[in-house]
Amino acid sequence: MLERKRRKNATEVTFVLPEGDPPGPVSVVGTFNDWRPGTHVLAPRPDGRRAVTVELPAKGTHAFRYLAAGDYWFNDEGADGHDGANSRLRT
Structure with missing residues (x-):
């Protein structure tokens, strides 16, 4: 799930996943971080879900995927x- 907050010249995008699905650490990788795993690792929220917020330039298109433990890549539906x-x- 994606949550967005528009700012003057940027958009804060929060990438959100359910608690423990998939198990282990998960990072979001994409064109905005040169596809470097571990740069944006999702952290637990008080509600149990995991999330990370990334500030991206406004009016752009970005490719991304999630990378979980065991070299498991998956998309955001x-x-x-x-x-x-x-x-x-x-x-």
Whole structure:
């Protein structure tokens, strides 16, 4: 799930996943962090879900995926679209 907050020249995007699904650490990787695993690791929220917030330039399109333990890559079904193996996000 994606949560967005529009700012003057940027959009804060919060990537949210359910608690423990998939198990272990999960990071969001994409064009906004040069596809570097571990740069944006989802952390537990008080409600049990996991999330990380990334500030992205306004009016852009970004490709991303999630990477979980065991080299398990997966997409966000709530993304703005999909292009091949990647989820797409418009800010």
